[in-house]
Amino acid sequence: MTGPRLTNTDPALRRGWHPAAMAVDVGEHPLSVELLGEHWVLVRLPVGGPISAFVDACPHRGAPLSAGTIDGDSLRCPYHGWCFEASGGCTEIPSMGVGAAIPPKAKARVPYAVEERHGIVWIAPEEPVAPLLEVPEEHEPGFMVADLPPVRARVGAGLMLDNFLDQAHFAFIHAATIGTPEAEVVHDLDIERHGFSMTVRSEHPFPNREDPAVATGERPLIQTRRLTYEYRAPFAISLRIDYVEAGGTNILAFAVQPERDDSCVVYTRILRNDLDGDPHRLAEAVSFEQKVIDEDVRLQERYRDRSLPLDITEEVHVKADRMTVELRRILADLVAVEPG
Numbered sequence: 001m002t003g004p005r006l007t008n009t010d011p012a013l014r015r016g017w018h019p020a021a022m023a024v025d026v027g028e029h030p031l032s033v034e035l036l037g038e039h040w041v042l043v044r045l046p047v048g049g050p051i052s053a054f055v056d057a058c059p060h061r062g063a064p065l066s067a068g069t070i071d072g073d074s075l076r077c078p079y080h081g082w083c084f085e086a087s088g089g090c091t092e093i094p095s096m097g098v099g100a101a102i103p104p105k106a107k108a109r110v111p112y113a114v115e116e117r118h119g120i121v122w123i124a125p126e127e128p129v130a131p132l133l134e135v136p137e138e139h140e141p142g143f144m145v146a147d148l149p150p151v152r153a154r155v156g157a158g159l160m161l162d163n164f165l166d167q168a169h170f171a172f173i174h175a176a177t178i179g180t181p182e183a184e185v186v187h188d189l190d191i192e193r194h195g196f197s198m199t200v201r202s203e204h205p206f207p208n209r210e211d212p213a214v215a216t217g218e219r220p221l222i223q224t225r226r227l228t229y230e231y232r233a234p235f236a237i238s239l240r241i242d243y244v245e246a247g248g249t250n251i252l253a254f255a256v257q258p259e260r261d262d263s264c265v266v267y268t269r270i271l272r273n274d275l276d277g278d279p280h281r282l283a284e285a286v287s288f289e290q291k292v293i294d295e296d297v298r299l300q301e302r303y304r305d306r307s308l309p310l311d312i313t314e315e316v317h318v319k320a321d322r323m324t325v326e327l328r329r330i331l332a333d334l335v336a337v338e339p340g
């Protein structure tokens with residue numbers, strides 16, 4: 001007998017904020033996206049305006065609204081021309097003539113909420129259990145911001161988050177990038193859970209080979225890195241890395257869009273305040289981070305079962321896994337919430 005496992009299309013995931021597209025990709029035409037095994041259409045009403053989301057099926061005869069056109073403040077269905085405003089309400093049925101009463105059921109299905117934040121369009125199909133991830137440094141002077149091209153992968157969203165919160169794999173999966181032998185032992189973690197969110201703090205020694213003050217003897221090679229994770233269920237997280245001796249802060253904001261059971265899209269934003277405003281160094285940081293994510297995805301894609309076990313007794317855990325055990329507890333609690 002095996003316990004519950006979280007798949008990418010678990011209905012409980014409807015009660016969360018999910019990335020659905022890069023905001024820049026929602027332009028003058030409707031954009032079709034997939035989330036939790038369901039098709040949605042994203043559209044700016046009017047052109048250039050705020051983003052609305054609809055289930056990508058017209059309430060009339062089910063035509064894909066993503067094949068429609070923007071008409072002022074409405075999205076016009078390609079089939080019989082019905083128009084829907086941001087709230088989903090139908091504003092026009094051409095076949096009935098001007099002034100005819102609109103049937104109350106003529107409503108396009110809309111999510112509980114849609115929002116543009118961190119360069120991403122987020123959808124909460126139902127009332128979310130946790131707030132949207134905040135990255136306050138985005139608005140702080142001195143930080144450079146860059147987005148990685150989103151990565152579509154055949155991975156489980158739960159496993160991908162598990163991987164992001166996991167510190168014990170660096171020396172192995174990332175031996176060619178961020179892994180150092182010093183990273184093998186995972187140091188103490190301070191985990192604070194608030195509802196369906198958690199904050200985790202830790203500190204560890206590492207060899208700062210990039211610090212020019214090491215060569216001059218001004219600072220020691222072995223320095224301290226302070227890590228702060230902010231997790232928001234189900235699949236969004238930021239990691240802030242503060243370099244205690246050398247100064248400087250790196251932030252990685254990371255979110256996963258569960259498209260369907262065998263597909264996800266991984267969104268990553270980098271924030272750095274230690275690059276002297278140099279766009280070349282920022283581009284280098286982006287391509288380095290791309291390599292790191294590729295290393296993770298390559299292993300995740302080899303999992304035969306892409307679901308995440310939610311029964312804590314099913315796997316073997318050690319002290320270094322406390323963060324990923326807490327992730328399982330939070331997601332198990334999300335699955336246990338009665339539908340509203």
Ligand code: FES
Nearest residue numbers: 058060061077080
């Ligand atoms: S199917 Fe959309 S208007 Fe008829």
Ligand SMILES: [Fe+2]
Nearest residue numbers: 163173174296
């Ligand atoms: Fe990793």
